[in-house]
Amino acid sequence: MNQQSITKPYEKAVVEVKNLSVFFNQNEAVKKVNLSIPINKVTAIIGPSGCGKSTLLRSINRMHDFEPIARLEGNIFLEGEDILLKSVDAVSLRRKIGMVFQKPNPFPKTIYENILWGPKINGFKINEDELVEQSLRQAAIWDEVKGRLFDSAISLSGGQQQRLCIARTIAMKPKVILMDEPCSALDPRSTGRIEDLILELKNEYTIVIVTHNMQQAARISDYTAFFYDGELIEYGNTSKIFTTPVLKQTEDYISGRFG
Amino acid sequence: MISRHHKDIFFKRTAQVTTFLCLGVLALLLYHIGREGMSYVSLDFLSNFPSRFPEKSGIKAALWGSFWLILLTGIFAIPIGIATAVYLEEFAPKNRLMTLIELNINNLAGTPSIVFGFLGLVLFVRGLGFERSLISGAATLSLLVLPMIIIAAREAIKGVPRTLREAAFALGVTRWQCTIGQVIPTALPGIMTGIILALSRAMGETAPIIMIGALTYVAFTPEGPLDEFTTLPIQIYNWASRPQEEFHQVSAAGIIVLLLMLFTLNFAALLIRMRTEKKVKL
Numbered sequence: 001m002n003q004q005s006i007t008k009p010y011e012k013a014v015v016e017v018k019n020l021s022v023f024f025n026q027n028e029a030v031k032k033v034n035l036s037i038p039i040n041k042v043t044a045i046i047g048p049s050g051c052g053k054s055t056l057l058r059s060i061n062r063m064h065d066f067e068p069i070a071r072l073e074g075n076i077f078l079e080g081e082d083i084l085l086k087s088v089d090a091v092s093l094r095r096k097i098g099m100v101f102q103k104p105n106p107f108p109k110t111i112y113e114n115i116l117w118g119p120k121i122n123g124f125k126i127n128e129d130e131l132v133e134q135s136l137r138q139a140a141i142w143d144e145v146k147g148r149l150f151d152s153a154i155s156l157s158g159g160q161q162q163r164l165c166i167a168r169t170i171a172m173k174p175k176v177i178l179m180d181e182p183c184s185a186l187d188p189r190s191t192g193r194i195e196d197l198i199l200e201l202k203n204e205y206t207i208v209i210v211t212h213n214m215q216q217a218a219r220i221s222d223y224t225a226f227f228y229d230g231e232l233i234e235y236g237n238t239s240k241i242f243t244t245p246v247l248k249q250t251e252d253y254i255s256g257r258f259g
Numbered sequence: 260m261i262s263r264h265h266k267d268i269f270f271k272r273t274a275q276v277t278t279f280l281c282l283g284v285l286a287l288l289l290y291h292i293g294r295e296g297m298s299y300v301s302l303d304f305l306s307n308f309p310s311r312f313p314e315k316s317g318i319k320a321a322l323w324g325s326f327w328l329i330l331l332t333g334i335f336a337i338p339i340g341i342a343t344a345v346y347l348e349e350f351a352p353k354n355r356l357m358t359l360i361e362l363n364i365n366n367l368a369g370t371p372s373i374v375f376g377f378l379g380l381v382l383f384v385r386g387l388g389f390e391r392s393l394i395s396g397a398a399t400l401s402l403l404v405l406p407m408i409i410i411a412a413r414e415a416i417k418g419v420p421r422t423l424r425e426a427a428f429a430l431g432v433t434r435w436q437c438t439i440g441q442v443i444p445t446a447l448p449g450i451m452t453g454i455i456l457a458l459s460r461a462m463g464e465t466a467p468i469i470m471i472g473a474l475t476y477v478a479f480t481p482e483g484p485l486d487e488f489t490t491l492p493i494q495i496y497n498w499a500s501r502p503q504e505e506f507h508q509v510s511a512a513g514i515i516v517l518l519l520m521l522f523t524l525n526f527a528a529l530l531i532r533m534r535t536e537k538k539v540k541l
Contacts, residue, residue, distance in 0.1 A: 107441060108444075
């Protein structure tokens with residue numbers, strides 16, 4: 001067991017991960033992790049490739065349900081309710097916990113339909129035009145696409161597609177938004193726009209972002225969790241982690257000495 | 260001594276010659292049939308029933324028979340084929356039984372059509388008592404084309420990127436909603452291409468239809484699915500097997516009509532493929 005230094009945020013936790021372990025067959029990808037995600041903050045998860053960051057993230061909206069070889073132990077509480085219980089319906093859980101993926105993945109439909117497909121299929125009572133405009137505005141892409149809402153989403157640039165994916169997630173009015181390296185396929189300018197957007201969004205949503213880019217974590221997050229080899233090594237205030245980390249291992253990683 | 264360079268050129272030339280050989284044979288065939296039958300192709304030819312006199316012979320009965328047959332085959336085979344493919348790709352557990360089923364479908368796709376004809380004769384014509392009707396023919400052809408449709412649809416569904424499914428699931432939809440709302444629409448062009456190719460194969464099939472006892476001389480158009488019928492290939496075969504030279508030319512005219520229809524179908528499939536290659540590139 002590595003040394004650990006975990007400082008619990010003083011804000012109210014929306015998601016509380018308790019003793020979570022994730023196994024793929026015999027391989028333990030996430031090892032007894034305890035992590036509390038504070039409300040209306042950006043929490044960044046950093047660490048070298050294969051350290052279990054994405055695996056942890058995908059546990060929170062139960063995406064591992066589709067992996068027959070994945071096995072989860074421990075608990076994840078969303079506002080007090082253990083969402084890993086078999087009795088919890090993963091489908092309705094995902095309406096409350098949205099996800100933005102590494103590679104932009106808009107539906108091959110129009111921009112308008114991309115926003116509305118989720119709310120409509122879930123039977124939400126909505127004013128369609130209003131929800132489309134509101135979601136696109138919140139995702140800071142309205143001005144670029146308002147004249148071509150009925151064009152195919154595939155015709156947008158990569159950065160625009162990713163913002164559309166964020167708009168699509170917001171349209172579901174989730175409590176938490178999980179972002180799995182949302183900028184890793186984008187150029188610096190698009191990355192900058194998405195970072196600004198994330199800072200805007202945290203007023204209304206709780207955001208958990210996995211990133212490879214340490215400057216990004218430093219710029220946008222309030223709390224940072226450093227993972228290594230499936231374990232949570234250090235967790236605390238972002239400015240503290242990046243300026244005066246408690247553990248040598250964290251410091252080495254942040255200063256680029258390994259990873 | 261032959262250098263590597265010369266070997267390379269030799270190989271390239273050989274490949275070119277064999278390619279053009281195939282095309283050449285096709286061109287020769289088209290030329291030959293065109294010369295034989297073109298003079299018999301006319302509006303009358305399309306709207307006349309067969310006759311003892313070559314110049315009065317037409318393919319109206321066969322044309323309508325083929326149309327009905329393909330329509331019914333589509334009605335039977337398309338829903339079953341797509342449903343099977345969706346089940347196998349999206350819902351079926353990965354176990355031995357499924358592997359066995361998969362293996363069987365692949366084998367069925369390579370089974371000689373006469374075997375299906377025999378099955379149709381025993382099962383539909385005699386067993387279920389549909390006699391020599393369009394229903395028997397269409398059901399038999401459905402069995403024949405089902406494996407092709409299933410395989411094509413499965414490939415199309417498999418081609419839908421995992422990221423698209425994840426995007427849908429992340430919005431809190433069930434597997435069924437994801438399949439209906441995203442997977443099938445995205446896979447549809449591929450599925451359509453497979454269906455068109457399978458149906459055009461069904462249109463050209465002769466052996467199983469003869470086996471179940473489609474008639475060779477029909478002077479009426481089918482009115483409903485329980486009527487007797489003939490089809491284009493059977494009519495062509497019938498004319499070609501007559502002794503008179505003129506009927507061979509009538510037969511060639513029939514081939515021209517059949518080929519035109521098949522080319523049209525294949526061209527439609529090509530268009531669908533080309534349109535989607537541009538559109539979906541996730």
